[in-house]
Amino acid sequence: MATAHSKTAARLMISPAVLLLLGWMLVPLGMTIYFSLLRYNLLMPGMESFTGLDNYRYFLTDPAFYAAFKNTLLLVGGVLLITTVGGVLLALLLDQDFWGQGIVRILTIAPFFVMPTVSALVWKNMFMNPVNGLFAYLFQALGLEPYDWLGSAPLFSIIWMVSWTWLPFATLILLTALQSLDREQIEAAEMDGAGALARFFYITVPHLSRAATVVVLIETIFLLSVFAEILVTTNGGPGYASTNITYLVYAQSLLQFDVGGGAAGGIVAVVLANIVAIFLMRMIGKNLDA
Amino acid sequence: MSRRSSTRRKALMTVLAWAVGLLLFFPILWTVLTSFKTEAVAIADPPVWFNFDWTLENYATVQERSNYGRHFWNSVVVSVGSTLLGVIIAVPAAWAMAFVPGKRTRDILMWMLSTKMLPPVGVLIPIYLIFRNLGLLDTRIGLVIVLMLINLPIIVWMLYTYFKEIPGEILEASRMDGAGLREEILYVLTPMAVPGIASTLLLNVILAWNEAFWTLNLTAAKAAPLTAFIASYSSPEGLFYAKLSAASTMAIAPIMILGWFSQKQLVRGLTFGAVK
Numbered sequence: 001m002a003t004a005h006s007k008t009a010a011r012l013m014i015s016p017a018v019l020l021l022l023g024w025m026l027v028p029l030g031m032t033i034y035f036s037l038l039r040y041n042l043l044m045p046g047m048e049s050f051t052g053l054d055n056y057r058y059f060l061t062d063p064a065f066y067a068a069f070k071n072t073l074l075l076v077g078g079v080l081l082i083t084t085v086g087g088v089l090l091a092l093l094l095d096q097d098f099w100g101q102g103i104v105r106i107l108t109i110a111p112f113f114v115m116p117t118v119s120a121l122v123w124k125n126m127f128m129n130p131v132n133g134l135f136a137y138l139f140q141a142l143g144l145e146p147y148d149w150l151g152s153a154p155l156f157s158i159i160w161m162v163s164w165t166w167l168p169f170a171t172l173i174l175l176t177a178l179q180s181l182d183r184e185q186i187e188a189a190e191m192d193g194a195g196a197l198a199r200f201f202y203i204t205v206p207h208l209s210r211a212a213t214v215v216v217l218i219e220t221i222f223l224l225s226v227f228a229e230i231l232v233t234t235n236g237g238p239g240y241a242s243t244n245i246t247y248l249v250y251a252q253s254l255l256q257f258d259v260g261g262g263a264a265g266g267i268v269a270v271v272l273a274n275i276v277a278i279f280l281m282r283m284i285g286k287n288l289d290a
Numbered sequence: 291m292s293r294r295s296s297t298r299r300k301a302l303m304t305v306l307a308w309a310v311g312l313l314l315f316f317p318i319l320w321t322v323l324t325s326f327k328t329e330a331v332a333i334a335d336p337p338v339w340f341n342f343d344w345t346l347e348n349y350a351t352v353q354e355r356s357n358y359g360r361h362f363w364n365s366v367v368v369s370v371g372s373t374l375l376g377v378i379i380a381v382p383a384a385w386a387m388a389f390v391p392g393k394r395t396r397d398i399l400m401w402m403l404s405t406k407m408l409p410p411v412g413v414l415i416p417i418y419l420i421f422r423n424l425g426l427l428d429t430r431i432g433l434v435i436v437l438m439l440i441n442l443p444i445i446v447w448m449l450y451t452y453f454k455e456i457p458g459e460i461l462e463a464s465r466m467d468g469a470g471l472r473e474e475i476l477y478v479l480t481p482m483a484v485p486g487i488a489s490t491l492l493l494n495v496i497l498a499w500n501e502a503f504w505t506l507n508l509t510a511a512k513a514a515p516l517t518a519f520i521a522s523y524s525s526p527e528g529l530f531y532a533k534l535s536a537a538s539t540m541a542i543a544p545i546m547i548l549g550w551f552s553q554k555q556l557v558r559g560l561t562f563g564a565v566k
Contacts, residue, residue, distance in 0.1 A: 009471070010390035013382035017446055018398065020379065024439045025405045028413035028420075035415055090310060098303040106550050107311035110318055113549035115500040117520040118538040122321050126531055132333045134320070141336075168314065173565050176557045214561050225409050228502035228517070232524040249411040254418065254507065263415050270412040277407035281400055 029270070035263035042257035055264035059252075065265075067240035068248040071155055072272075075244055076223045078159040079166060080216055086163075087170025087215065088208065094171065095178045105175075112168040116228035123161045124150060124233045154234045154242035161229050166222075170215045177211035178204070217280035224273050245269050318542070325349070325535035332531040348536035356519070358537065365515035365541075367430050368505075369498035372437035373491055376445045379438075381487070384449035385479070389461065399450065403562060406443040410503045421508060428510045436508065437498045444497070445490055448559045452486025489555035492548055496556075499545045516541040 036055050040048045059065055094105060111119070127133050128149035136146035149157045181204065189199050227246050230236055236243035236251060243251070249269060253262030312319075324332050326344045352358050387395045417436065418427075426432030456479065464478045502517040509518050520541055523534050549556070557565055 006390050006471075007392065010386035010392065013386040014398065016379050017383035017402070017442060020439060021402055021405050021442060025408060028416035029408070031416035031419075032412055093303070093307055093310060096303040096307070097300055098307050099300070100304065100308065104307045104311035105553075107315040109549070109553060110315050110546060112556075113496065113500070113546045114318065114542050115517050115520070115545075116502040117506075117517050118321075118541055119317075121520060121523055121534060122317055122538060125529060125534060126320065126324065127317065129529075132335075132529075132531070134337060137335065137337055164314070164317070169560070172553065173557055173561060176554075177565055211565050214565055218560060221407050225411070225503065227410075228506060228521065231506060232521050246409065246411050250414065250507070253411075253415050259415055259419075266409075266412040266414060269409045273407055273409045273412075277404060280407070281404060 032263045032266050032270075035259050036267050038260045038263075040259040040263075042259060051260070055260045056268075059261055059264045059268065064240050064243065064248060065245075065268075068243045068245045071240070071242060072224065072244040072246075074155060075159055075162070075226060076220055078156075079163045079223055080219060082159070082163040083166045083170040083219060084212055084215060086167050087174050088212070090167070090171040091174035091178050091208075092204075094175050109168045109172055111164050112166070112172070114165065116165070117232050119165055120161055120229040120232045123157070123164070128157055150234055151238070154238065158226070158229055158233065158242055161233075162223065162226055166219055170219070173215050174208060174211055177208055181207050213283060217276065217283060220276045221273065221280065224269070224276070245272070318546075321535045322539050323535075324531050325539045327532050327535075329530055329532045332535070348532045349540070352533055352537045352540075356522075356537075358519075358540065361514055361516050361519040362540065364430060364513055365499055365517075368433045368437060368513075368515050369495045371430070371434040372441065372498050373445075373494040375434060376438045376442050376494065377449075377487065377491060380442060380445040380449055380490075381483075384446050384453055385475075385483075387446075388450055388453035388456070389458070399447065402443040402446055406440070410440075414507065417504075418507065427508060428513045430513045432508060433505060433513060433515070436504045437501055440501070440504070441494050441497055444559055444562075445494055447562050448490045448493065448555075449483075449486060451558065451562075452489070453483060455486075456482045489552065490559070492552045493555050493559040496545055496549055496552065 037050060037052060038048050039051045039054070090108065094101070094108065098104075114122075125133070127135050130136055130146045130148040130151070133146075133149075135149065139146050147153075186199055186203060189203060194202070225246050226244060227250065230242055230244065230247045231250075234242045236247045240248075245265070246269065249262050249265035252258050252265055256262075323340070325348055326346070327338070327342055328345060328347070331338055331342045387399065421427045421432055424432075426435075460478060460482070461474060464474055469478065499515075500517065502521075505515050505517045506521060509515070514522075520537060523537065
């Protein structure tokens with residue numbers, strides 16, 4: 001049905017979006033690669049010189065990189081664990097028959113809509129503050145010493161805040177998947193004598209696994225780039241205790257003005273994200289054919 | 291016997307579900323409550339729940355001291371502007387890919403998605419330097435452009451999945467009746483596409499409103515939207531709980547209301563159609 005005429009028209013309609021995204025991706029990425037090969041500091045303009053792979057060597061052998069790499073893994077892994085396990089449990093709970101389903105659903109999803117800077121500052125000041133925070137009152141009421149969350153367990157505190165944002169997301173996606181489960185299939189299994197556990201592991205789990213994979217992959221993309229929560233609470237500290245790769249590159253580039261080193265770090269971050277992206281693209285690509 | 295046990299089960303589930311829901315919602319509730327307290331009541335030991343003299347003074351103070359309205363307006367302009375611009379660019383592309391699919395349509399869609407996976411730090415320095423040289427740092431127009439670009443893949447994808455669901459036979463029927471391309475778009479497709487476009491607008495306004503990497507790095511006092519403005523409370527103003535709460539409540543309230551209306555679209559948009 002598509003004529004040559006409509007094909008040309010279609011190409012014209014697609015090209016603005018394609019060209020914009022191409023420019024957005026290729027031009028800055030090319031510049032980053034170029035900068036990563038230079039000795040280039042914004043505080044010393046006009047002193048740029050070619051240094052080959054030196055920036056990469058410095059960045060990858062810097063102890064800060066190992067700290068940041070470890071923290072990134074812990075942050076992404078920790079949040080994924082909390083949100084997927086918690087998300088499955090919550091989705092199963094919200095899928096039950098109870099009074100006020102609509103309202104509870106709204107309450108549960110709400111944290112996902114709180115902007116990162118608000119969520120981080122509310123947790124930091126009103127809950128985790130060792131003097132006036134609610135957790136300090138709670139600990140005192142239980143007869144315990146108040147705990148300095150962000151000072152003594154900065155990475156854990158950030159994992160906590162970020163999980164609060166993403167648990168509702170995982171729950172919402174898994175609940176949507178759960179509700180598309182065929183009830184007749186479950187009833188048939190029940191008639192055949194399958195117990196509740198067998199029904200859960202042989203019908204519900206396989207049905208949820210696809211949605212769970214999507215949750216894991218999409219969260220990973222966003223979690224690799226956690227930034228605002230760190231910026232407004234710990235600034236990556238104490239030391240490098242809560243610095244992830246995103247924050248390290250930011251600090252190198254815009255706080256130390258080391259364009260070359262920051263660019264090399266940026267490219268390292270791109271490579272790491274691509275490894276995750278390949279898996280995600282396969283998943284979504286499969287769905288596109290279906 | 292099963293009647294009674296199912297009622298008991300329902301009661302138990304109700305208690306459990308409400309407990310979990312309220313626990314997750316609690317930080318938001320506490321923020322809203324604190325915004326109506328005086329600073330002294332906000333840090334009272336033991337904490338005060340509902341039994342205090344409610345006041346609006348924090349809201350007035352926040353506006354007076356920091357020109358809150360300006361940052362609020364920045365957020366509105368940047369999120370709505372970037373979304374509208376993105377939709378204007380994306381509608382033709384998604385329309386063409388859904389109705390005149392070619393051999394490479396699938397590759398183009400996947401490639402667009404891959405740009406979304408580029409970590410922002412990978413292009414932070416070039417964008418920062420380009421913005422500095424073009425005088426776009428700390429301007430709303432600069433933010434509109436960047437947020438439009440980072441959300442464009444999601445906008446194209448969402449529109450594509452919605453347009454895909456419009457049956458092709460309708461187009462053929464209208465063509466048989468002699469409709470040209472213009473009539474086809476105006477009278478057949480547009481009415482069917484409006485709900486999808488509206489959902490896309492809604493989700494992207496939410497995403498742009500809460501975006502907190504580029505807004506923090508590319509703005510200062512002038513064009514800062516609420517994400518960046520609230521960050522200025524990191525210290526020591528953050529210790530004024532009541533004022534922090536008032537600023538936070540106003541920043542999250544509008545988007546929370548939009549969000550509650552867009553739960554379904556959220557699932558679809560954020561999973562690129564993989565979960566519906």
